[in-house]
Amino acid sequence: xxxxxxxxxxxxxxxxxxxxxxxxxxxxxxxxxxxxxxxxxxxxxxxxxxxxxxxxxxxxxxxxxxxxxxxxxxxxxxxxxxxxxxxxxxxxxxxxxxxxxxxxxxxxxxxxxxxxxxxxxxxxxxxxxxxxxxxxxxxxxxxxxxxxxxxxxxxxxxxxxxxxxxxxxxxxxxxxxxxxxxxxxxxxxxxxxxxxxxxxxxxxxxxxxxxxxxxxxxxxxxxxxxxxxxxxxxxxxxxxxxxxxxxxxxxxxxxxxxxxxxxxxxxxxxxxxxxxxxxxxxxxxxxxxxxxxxxxxxxxxxxxxxxxxxxxxxxxxxxxxxxxxxxxxxxxxxxxxxxxxxxxxxxxxxxxxxxxxxxxxxxxxxxxxxxxxxxxxxxxxxxxxxxxxxxxxxxxxxxxxxxxxxxxxxxxxxxxxxxxxxxxxxxxxxxxxxxxxxxxxxxxxxxxxxxxxxxxxxxxxxxxxxxxxxxxxxxxxxxxxxxxxxxxxxxxxxxxxxxxxxxxxxxxxxxxxxxxxxxxxxxxxxxxxxxxxxxxxxxxxxxxxxxxxx
Numbered sequence: 001x002x003x004x005x006x007x008x009x010x011x012x013x014x015x016x017x018x019x020x021x022x023x024x025x026x027x028x029x030x031x032x033x034x035x036x037x038x039x040x041x042x043x044x045x046x047x048x049x050x051x052x053x054x055x056x057x058x059x060x061x062x063x064x065x066x067x068x069x070x071x072x073x074x075x076x077x078x079x080x081x082x083x084x085x086x087x088x089x090x091x092x093x094x095x096x097x098x099x100x101x102x103x104x105x106x107x108x109x110x111x112x113x114x115x116x117x118x119x120x121x122x123x124x125x126x127x128x129x130x131x132x133x134x135x136x137x138x139x140x141x142x143x144x145x146x147x148x149x150x151x152x153x154x155x156x157x158x159x160x161x162x163x164x165x166x167x168x169x170x171x172x173x174x175x176x177x178x179x180x181x182x183x184x185x186x187x188x189x190x191x192x193x194x195x196x197x198x199x200x201x202x203x204x205x206x207x208x209x210x211x212x213x214x215x216x217x218x219x220x221x222x223x224x225x226x227x228x229x230x231x232x233x234x235x236x237x238x239x240x241x242x243x244x245x246x247x248x249x250x251x252x253x254x255x256x257x258x259x260x261x262x263x264x265x266x267x268x269x270x271x272x273x274x275x276x277x278x279x280x281x282x283x284x285x286x287x288x289x290x291x292x293x294x295x296x297x298x299x300x301x302x303x304x305x306x307x308x309x310x311x312x313x314x315x316x317x318x319x320x321x322x323x324x325x326x327x328x329x330x331x332x333x334x335x336x337x338x339x340x341x342x343x344x345x346x347x348x349x350x351x352x353x354x355x356x357x358x359x360x361x362x363x364x365x366x367x368x369x370x371x372x373x374x375x376x377x378x379x380x381x382x383x384x385x386x387x388x389x390x391x392x393x394x395x396x397x398x399x400x401x402x403x404x405x406x407x408x409x410x411x412x413x414x415x416x417x418x419x420x421x422x423x424x425x426x427x428x429x430x431x432x433x434x435x436x437x438x439x440x441x442x443x444x445x446x447x448x449x450x451x452x453x454x455x456x457x458x459x460x461x462x463x464x465x466x467x468x469x470x471x472x473x474x475x476x477x478x479x480x481x482x483x484x485x486x487x488x489x490x491x492x493x494x495x496x497x498x499x500x501x502x503x504x505x506x507x508x509x510x511x512x513x514x515x516x517x518x519x520x521x522x523x524x525x526x527x528x529x530x531x532x533x534x535x536x537x538x539x540x541x542x543x544x545x546x547x548x549x550x
Contacts, residue, residue, distance in 0.1 A: 223404015
């Protein structure tokens with residue numbers, strides 16, 4: 001569409017890897033060079049279809065996006081925001097997020113999306129770590145209270161903007177947008193942006209320490225051409241739905257950059273509580289064409305009766321965030337005829353491994369390396385692993401850094417050098433490779449369980465348990481053991497109609513022994529009503545481990 005390489009088709013995965021290339025324009029700015037250009041060339045083209053859980057809906061075309069982002073840019077500039085200023089956005093899935101985000105790109109400011117679940121302590125840390133100058137927030141009492149509590153110990157915070165209401169001490173977004181100018185001239189010279197300028201920071205939590213600040217520059221959106229056009233397989237004039245809150249990096253993967261470059265509109269479902277039936281209703285109502293969600297979402301969707309919904313608009317579905325259980329893959333395929341195509345990446349990169357359209361999916365596999373990504377698996381001694389041998393996923397950047405890969409951790413050279421040294425980026429994720437070159441996820445390097453000399457990946461045990469009809473969800477973690485070093489523990493949410501008891505524990509243990517190697521069975525099983533999760537739906541094993549160690 002906008003660039004010649006967008007519409008290029010490839011004959012095979014090999015052709016794709018050899019010939020796909022992203023030409024990076026000089027001084028690329030997504031807001032001006034994609035959104036505003038589309039507003040000029042095709043102003044009525046749909047950009048966003050938004051709906052909430054109250055059945056309210058709005059549609060915005062690219063002319064609307066130019067109009068509202070210009071107004072927001074003028075408003076923010078009047079508040080003193082300029083190039084290089086860090087601004088935190090706590091807006092959940094409100095459509096104003098997109099106006100504000102594009103406005104920050106136009107100003108050359110640094111956008112920092114964040115979840116509404118942050119406590120006052122979390123906000124203080126982020127304000128001071130990133131020198132945040134302004135926060136734009138939803139008008140929800142708890143969120144506002146936490147921001148105001150954090151303000152006293154956040155010396156760089158000078159502006160607070162409230163969306164959806166007015167409050168003393170806050171700038172009123174809605175009234176200011178009414179008054180703001182609707183034209184905004186692209187800054188030039190020292191005020192303009194360059195490709196190497198910081199455009200985006202994401203706080204990403206590890207298993208230890210404070211969250212890291214992942215720093216991306218203005219070329220980052222181009223890396224998501226791979227994500228949207230080639231992995232998610234979005235279509236021009238289609239409607240793509242990625243299930244993600246804007247506080248999570250997955251929103252950049254599926255709700256903004258690559259979809260618009262590739263000509264697809266994005267669908268935003270603004271809900272507070274995930275109800276599987278309601279999600280299927282919006283897929284039917286709005287005629288979603290491509291869909292992306294973590295395995296947890298699919299796990300609940302397949303429990304519904306799909307015959308109640310017309311899902312014929314749905315043409316392509318992908319999954320990421322955690323490994324996919326083969327059981328979910330097969331059930332979804334049986335119900336829809338659609339093969340779930342897995343992908344893998346991190347906040348630090350774009351889609352680094354994926355099952356692309358020319359490939360036959362292997363349920364549970366992440367697929368193969370993306371073009372531009374020189375990926376290997378290495379052992380503890382730095383040697384390349386053989387077929388079937390587990391090791392850590394690394395990305396070679398000695399010759400070229402993949403388009404869209406981060407520049408490092410903001411203001412933290414030490415942390416950057418711990419994971420990125422001598423031209424090699426160490427992902428911290430463990431995997432193995434099969435004879436066809438497909439990668440299979442094992443776990444985070446600190447998630448792998450070492451019991452009686454065996455190395456056990458949590459995912460393979462979880463996949464075995466999920467096959468049992470009594471198990472709705474589960475998480476596998478390690479518990480310290482004096483004799484074995486560690487033992488496998490399963491935290492299980494039971495399906496409807498099953499009650500926790502000792503007999504069921506034994507049945508589940510025997511099931512795992514039959515399905516996978518006997519030494520992998522969970523010696524400890526805990527039944528719970530729900531698993532701790534991130535806002536994006538990923539299971540927080542770190543929280544389970546912390547409770548166990550207490």
